[in-house]
Amino acid sequence: MTDPMELFRRGDFAAAAEALLPLYRQNMRNSMLALFTGGALLKSGRKEEAVAVWSLGDEAGPVVRGARRDQKAPPGVRALSTEADRALRDYLTALHAKAAEECDGDVARVKNAVWTQTHNQPFQFLTDAQAPTIFYMPDLPAAPVTPKDAFDWAAGLEAAGPAIAAEYAAALERKVQQTPYVPAGTPSPQWAKLxxxxxxxxxxxxxKTKRTAIADLFPKTLEALEKVGLVRIDGVPVEAFFSRLKPGAHIPPHFGLTNARLTVHLPLIVPEDCAIRVADKNYHWTENEIIAFDDSYRHEAWNHARTDRVVLIFECYHPDLSADERRAIEHTWAARQHWIKNRVKIAGAA
Known part of the structure; x- marks a missing residue:
């Protein structure tokens, strides 16, 4: 049997693809194997499969898109990594454009949006303090914090605060287990302490757009959230959770996913010496008074008190977005999520 890499080197890419694919499907965490499997697929005219393999390989390790910047990598590997990066950017940018074109109404600002990790053209953020990590709409007005009177649901949610806090306390009485907000496997060194x-x-x-098993323990919380314009994908809220910050804890400065959404805090338990900083200003929580901020700005939080700080957190849309634009954003995000979920099937590894 001819070595698949020898087939690749000889330029017999169709045969190389057929030989590499079974090996890749047996070892999908091998990003170097993903790089060459995707290369053989692309060069034999199987672009969609190539992009799926490269995308999966990019999640498995830094080689697929990172080797192009590694001066120690062999020239052939760097060249193939450059090709993979370009193909991924072109494919995913086209996917967004196609999904946006399917939407009704004036959605020009959505069409102009940038998926920051995979856009295929250069772009700049409006301010140094704002750098969304996933999705950026450069035409949206930028403000670190939005006054609560911009939301017609704010007063109702604040009025429900005591009932929501009571449900949280009842859950603790029932020994419902909290989970680390930052997973143990998170690689970035900035999260080392958390x-x-x-x-x-x-x-x-x-x-992650799924209702959890414990949601039924919070009927009044869910009822209050139903009256809020939660961000949804395929009709399901993206996230809503109680966030506990223990005494002495510090959430380091970081950027959120997108400027198309605002993060909303409903403070439930607020000791004196705790705060959140958004851009260049500190804000102190007050129980049952919401704070809505654009977390694509640099932000951090701390609790220097001796007791827990607890807030209910969820996402709503930027208030400047029209109903058509919100639907278009949901549609473009859903299109991308559907493709991500189908990558393994596209790569033939399902």
């Missing part, structure tokens, strides 16, 4: 710990923990009602 990853896998309960210093910053959560009780999720919705997580």
């Amino acid at each position: 990853r896998g710990t309960l210093d910053w923990s959560a009780l999720h009602l919705f997580d």
Whole structure:
């Protein structure tokens, strides 16, 4: 049997693809194997499969898109990594454009949006303090914090605060387990002090667009949230959770996913010496008074008190977005999520 890499080097890409694919499907965490499998697929005219393999490989390790910047990598690997990065950017940018074109109404600002990790053209953020990590709408007005009178649901949610706090307390009485907000496997060094710990923990009602098993314990909370314009994908809220920050905990400065959404805090338990900083200003929580901020700005939070700080957190849309634009954003995000979920099937590894 001819070595698949020898087939690749000889330029017999169709045969190389057929030989590499079974090996890749047996070892999908091998990002170097993903790089060459995707290359053989692309060069034999199988672009959609190539992009799916490269995308999966990019999640498995830094080689697929990172080797192009590694001066120690062999020239052939760097060249193929450059090709993979370009193909991924072109494919995913086209996917967004196609999904946006399917939407009704004036959605020009959505069409102009940038998926910051995979856009295929250069772009700049409006301010140094704002750098969304996933999705950026450069035409949206930018403000670190939005006054609560911009939301017609704010007063109703604040009025429900005591009942929501009571449901949270009841859940603790029932020994419902909190989970670390920063997973133990998070690689970034900035999360070293929080990853896998309960210093910053959560009780999720919705997580990654899925309703959790404990959501039924919070009927009054869910009722209050139904009256809020939660961000949804395929009709399901993206996230809503109780966030606990233990005494002494500090959430380091970081940027959120997108400027198309605002993060809303409903403070439930607020000791004196704790605060959140958004851009260049500190804000102090007050129980049952919401704070709505654009978390694509640099932000951090701390609890220097001797007791827990607890807030209910969820996402709503930027108030400047029209109903058509909100539907278009949901549609473009859903299109991308559907493609991500189908990558393994596209790569033939399902």
